[in-house]
Amino acid sequence: MSGIALSSVTLDPATGLLREAARPENMRQPDYAEKYDWDTLFYDVYRAGQHIVFQGPPFLNLLEPLKASAPFKGRFGFPRFAARHFGQKKRGEIWLRSAAGDVAIDGPLGRYAIKVQPDMAHLFAGRRVITTLSKDNDLRWIADWVRFYARIHxxxxxxxxxxxxxxxxxxxxxTTLDEAAGGAFPAIAVSWPFRYGPQGGMAGAVNGVEADWDSDFCQTGSLQHARHRFLRRARSVLNVDVDEMVLDDGGNQSIFAATEASRSGFIKFPGRWIGTHADPPVARATCRHADFVHRDLPAEPVCPPKxxxxxxxxxxxxxxxxxHNLFGAAANRRLSRRFSYRHMRGITNSWKEDRWAADGTDRAALPRDAALEAAFSAAGLSRSS
Structure with a gap:
């Protein structure tokens, strides 16, 4: 399929307006300003049924100027209720009931002519879909990730x-996605070239104080975009990264089938680390998922859920x-005891940390994950050579 177009909008520098910082100045790392998304107004503007969705990072100080601009002015609340804003949990969306194919923002933020991109929910209607955000993951890893979920789940x-x-x-x-899908199902790549955002947690700590996850808008934005423009009519959707392999620890049920059969239509599950030990040893430059089947140290923290x-x-x-969450849903509080994912330390380009760093442990003595090994075999995934 040809490339997916986005109607992205960046703030006009002539207005002198930028998104305000989401984090207090005393908790910003030295590279916060470089990584923060100050000027993306909309990631995309697209149709979702009877609405046009104007989707971006949280609007923050830009929301009131937007409300005062055409085509939104006078459309919020009584008596028309034609526009609605969603701004919780790193999310910025305005839903406008309109049949227009083109719109123009005109007001305090400047003037922007925008083509409304088409609703593409029909492409995945009735399908079991895997979705993720990725940067520079090796193409062989991506292909193996697709094949694993197609063949196992x-x-x-x-x-x-x-x-x-x-x-x-x-x-x-x-091309890699198409080849991995083998023409059996749609596999679509979307360019999402926005700033990822500053880290939170201990990775973003300032003077030893853990930072809030309040400024990394990009990945949540991609998930909300996937949800509304592409996946509203999907049968079920699995959100996992290229280094994350889901298994049924109580049998061989598909995570999709289990989710569809569940009362809530939602299953949240933890992860456990799979280390970088391989027998025989492998090189970073050529390694593949199936090279790694040894669990990591028992003391390693449980991975955040998917x-x-x-x-x-x-x-x-x-x-x-x-x-890691479906914010607002009651079922989000429950964690599955049956499903979990294996987080592959070796499948990484070390953008965040060097997962291959040696720690002196005799990793050959670590237990093998028999279920993971069997799943790789059943999926027909090859080891590097």
């Missing part, structure tokens, strides 16, 4: 967001799809 749709990779272009990525859901049944419009 019955995935029959892939929606893959690329966050500005430089190791390959979008055409190469799309989830699978049925769109429209598990989530209300006011709920927010985010990286």
């Amino acid at each position: 019955g995935a029959d749709g892939v929606l893959f967001y690329d966050n500005g990779s430089t190791a390959y272009d979008m055409a190469e990525l799309q 989830y699978c859901l049925v769109p429209g049944r598990a989530d209300r419009l006011s709920d927010s799809w985010s990286v």
